[in-house]
Amino acid sequence: MSDPGYVRNSRRTTYENAWLRFEAHDMVHPNGRPGEHGVVVTPGASAVVVLDGDDVVLTQQARYAIDRTVLEIVKGGSEPNETRQAAAARELREELGIEAARWDDLGIVYEIPSIVQEGVALFLARDVRAVATDPEDVETIVPVRMPFAEALRAAGRGEITDAVTAAALMRVAQRLADERA
Numbered sequence: 001m002s003d004p005g006y007v008r009n010s011r012r013t014t015y016e017n018a019w020l021r022f023e024a025h026d027m028v029h030p031n032g033r034p035g036e037h038g039v040v041v042t043p044g045a046s047a048v049v050v051l052d053g054d055d056v057v058l059t060q061q062a063r064y065a066i067d068r069t070v071l072e073i074v075k076g077g078s079e080p081n082e083t084r085q086a087a088a089a090r091e092l093r094e095e096l097g098i099e100a101a102r103w104d105d106l107g108i109v110y111e112i113p114s115i116v117q118e119g120v121a122l123f124l125a126r127d128v129r130a131v132a133t134d135p136e137d138v139e140t141i142v143p144v145r146m147p148f149a150e151a152l153r154a155a156g157r158g159e160i161t162d163a164v165t166a167a168a169l170m171r172v173a174q175r176l177a178d179e180r181a
Helices: 084-096 148-156 163-180
Strands: 007-016 021-028 034-041 045-052 055-063 068-072 074-077 098-109 120-130 142-147
Touching (some): 074 084, 084 120, 148 163
Antiparallel strands (some): 045 074
16 A cells, blocks of 8 residues: 555653553644544554364353453564464464464455554464463463354354454455365
8 A cells, every 4th residue: 555644743651561561653644634543552462263074163251341351363562573373373272272283374454544553463373282381370261163154154144243253254254265275
């Protein structure tokens, strides 16, 4: 894509914790009007669709901001100097106790490109085996196994509401179709 024409004059951090930083940017819009824009800065995030035969293994976990339990793929932020795929593999071991022998890069998606700076790197994990889990002490994760086709339909019907999960499932469906062609 081309340069959209924003002028970024300055920024200041208004909030920061171990997982994110919120910045207020003094800027000029492409139409020439000055303004302030909020930007959420996170470590590079990864997300992984786990295929085990014809099944997908998802996570069910509570999400604070929406005060709901969500069905989603494994996701998490990168550690310093960690590649996106290494982060996906670590998160998969920690959250579901799964390791994969085959990894496919599915590209990047942006969760909320108007305010979240980093994209989420998507991966497909196959040829999986069980290992011990090691979730963070604040995580309560329930693994959910279902046929991939059912998960794809659930995303299409709006029953799986996590946007990254829906996009990732669509990319996996296309990858599988391309492999069969």
